[in-house]
Amino acid sequence: MKIYEQIQEIPINTLTEHSLNTEYHSELSSSEYDLLYQDIKTNGLQHPLLINKDNVILSGHARWKICRDLNYENINVKLIECSTDEELELLVLANKTRRGSERDHIKIAKQIKLLYECWKVSPGRKSVHDAQDNDLKNRHDVALAFDKSDSQIRRYLQLLNLKQNLQNLVSEEKITLMGGVELSGLSTDSQDKFYECLQNMGFPKLTVQQIKKIIGSITVAEETKNRDNTTVTDSDVINIEEKEIKKVHKAVLTILQLKLSTTSIDQLKAIFIHAINNLEGNV
Known part of the structure; x- marks a missing residue:
């Protein structure tokens, strides 16, 4: 990324707003607008806008709109040469620095996701140190850029689900x-x-x-x-019957291995007779 330090004065109507600006940034509140309007009206434009070679604004959308409302014919700008990813990074970070905290949680989540993409941050990266060793940005860098903890960053990204x-x-x-x-x-x-x-x-x-x-x-x-809405099929019934019969068979074998008292034998006979009668009645 190269920022030309020379300030140029160009016709204000030759500039255009970045197509993604409103996707990632809220409009100024009425009180914020009034404060900035009065400041520019009284002191003039103190900081030039940042634009690309196509005269698309990367930083300074609100100032540009106010200068138009104040009937500026020309406006001060600085030209930036950069890649598409660097333009998007600038769209997020430069505007965030100048305008302060975004109130809309969804727009913050979108900004975070965009920075992940611009910096090629992978959720699966093993550690912060691995990224630093390869001169790459990592999740912690994103958190620092937004002055939030790593866990807060994860919460914001969840909102996009x-x-x-x-x-x-x-x-x-x-x-x-x-x-x-x-x-x-x-x-x-x-x-x-x-x-x-x-x-x-x-x-x-x-x-x-x-x-x-x-x-x-x-x-x-x-x-x-x-x-x-659960449908029980014939095969389901057969499987259940087989399982229960195996349980009974195992229980009977266990009982037969015991030395039962006369009372227990009589109780067992009564249970079997009752069960057999019920089975014959269902046939």
Whole structure:
């Protein structure tokens, strides 16, 4: 990656937003926008935008929009020469550094996944030291880039196992980060059932414990349905009969090896006679 230090002034309408910017970054809140707007209006643009050779913005989307709103005709930029992966890395890290913490957990998860891909981080890599020895980035480097622990990074990535409708609820803060992690282990069918439950409830904001209770009720309902729908074949019946007969045969052999009292023999006779009569009645 090469960043040219020379600042250029170019027509603002020749720049375009990166196509993936909104995929990985939320819009500024109204208060954040107002603060930045007033700062640029009062002090001018303090930091040039970073762009590629095609005049696509890699860092500075919010500043570019505000300068347009302030009717700037020209804007200061720095040109960057880099690969596609380096552009995407810059899209995540440069904007993260300048704009601060992203509020949307799903966008954070997507940023983390993108950085994994850009840095060729493999989930199966044996250790941090192996990656360092080969001059490669590792999972811990990703965690450091986001100022999070390795376990927190894993939780965020789990959110991407959610179906889109549940991801939307996480983005809207109707499902918390840990609530999303709980849901991420469900099958797609169970996720659909969970979403239907929330829909019927009017999409309330739930605690993790409430989410666990709903998941539990869905699991119980599915297990009951599976039991009710289980079909017992003739071969299943035959196998069960053979197993039970072998158990009885083994028990009888064990009893015959014992020295039974007269009372026990009488009890055993009564049991056999009753069993034989029942068998003959079922034929």
